[in-house]
Amino acid sequence: NAGVTQTPKFRILKIGQSMTLQCTQDMNHNYMYWYRQDPGMGLKLIYYSVGAGITDKGEVPNGYNVSRSTTEDFPLRLELAAPSQTSVYFCATQLVQGTGWAFFGQGTRLTVV
Amino acid sequence: EDQVTQSPEALRLQEGESSSLNCSYTVSGLRGLFWYRQDPGKGPEFLFTLYSAGEEKEKERLKATLTKKESFLHITAPKPEDSATYLCAVQVKAAGNKLTFGGGTRVLVKP
Numbered sequence: 519n520a521g522v523t524q525t526p527k528f529r530i531l532k533i534g535q536s537m538t539l540q541c542t543q544d545m546n547h548n549y550m551y552w553y554r555q556d557p558g559m560g561l562k563l564i565y566y567s568v569g570a571g572i573t574d575k576g577e578v579p580n581g582y583n584v585s586r587s588t589t590e591d592f593p594l595r596l597e598l599a600a601p602s603q604t605s606v607y608f609c610a611t612q613l614v615q616g617t618g619w620a621f622f623g624q625g626t627r628l629t630v631v
Numbered sequence: 632e633d634q635v636t637q638s639p640e641a642l643r644l645q646e647g648e649s650s651s652l653n654c655s656y657t658v659s660g661l662r663g664l665f666w667y668r669q670d671p672g673k674g675p676e677f678l679f680t681l682y683s684a685g686e687e688k689e690k691e692r693l694k695a696t697l698t699k700k701e702s703f704l705h706i707t708a709p710k711p712e713d714s715a716t717y718l719c720a721v722q723v724k725a726a727g728n729k730l731t732f733g734g735g736t737r738v739l740v741k742p
C-alpha cells in the first residue's frame with residue numbers, strides 16, 4: 519500500500535523550461551490537492567480536484583495547470599518555469615472532504631535557476 | 632476571505648516544559664479543523680480532526696481543543712522527539728471545501 523506517491527523527489531529547472539510533477543494514489547480517494555510550501559511558510563493551495571474530470575483553482579494557480587483523467591492520477595504542469603516557482607510541492611488526497619483527514623505525499627523539491 | 636493564523640511562529644521549550652500553540656480562524660461555515668505535524672523534508676502527517684466547538688482530542692502528549700474562533704494544541708511534558716512544525720488547517724463549506732493552512736509553528740524541544 520503505497521498511499522500517495524510523488525515523482526520526482528528533486529528537480530532543477532532552467533527559467534522558461536516546462537515540467538510535470540506526478541502524483542499517484544492507490545487509496546481510491548475522491549479529492550486531491552496540490553500545495554506549494556515556501557521555506558518557513560505554511561502550505562498554499564494551487565489546484566484541487568473533487569473527482570475525475572473536475573478541477574478547480576486554489577489560492578495561487580497562476581503558472582500552473584492540472585488535469586484529472588483518472589481517480590488515481592493528478593499531475594501538475596508547470597509551463598515556462600520562473601524563479602518564483604522555486605518551492606516544495608506537496609500532493610494530498612482525502613476520501614471525503616471535511617469528514618476525513620488528508621494524506622500527503624513526501625513532496626517534490628523544485629529549484630528554478 | 633477565510634483566514635487561518637497560527638502563533639507563535641516559533642517556540643523553544645525545555646524538555647518537560649508544557650506549552651500551547653494557537654490557531655485562530657475567521658471562516659464562515661467550518662466543516663472541520665485539522666492539526667498536522669511536519670518533520671523537516673517530509674510531508675505533513677495527520678494528528679487530529681475537530682468538528683465543533685468544545686470538542687477535544689488527545690494523543691500521547693498532545694491535546695487539541697476547539698472553540699468558535701480558535702483551536703489550541705497543548706503539548707504536555709514535551710520530549711525532544713516532539714520537535715517539528717505543527718500546522719493547522721480548516722475546511723470551509725462555503726469555500727468549495729478547500730483545505731486552507733496556517734503558517735505553522737516550529738517547535739524545538741531541547742533536552
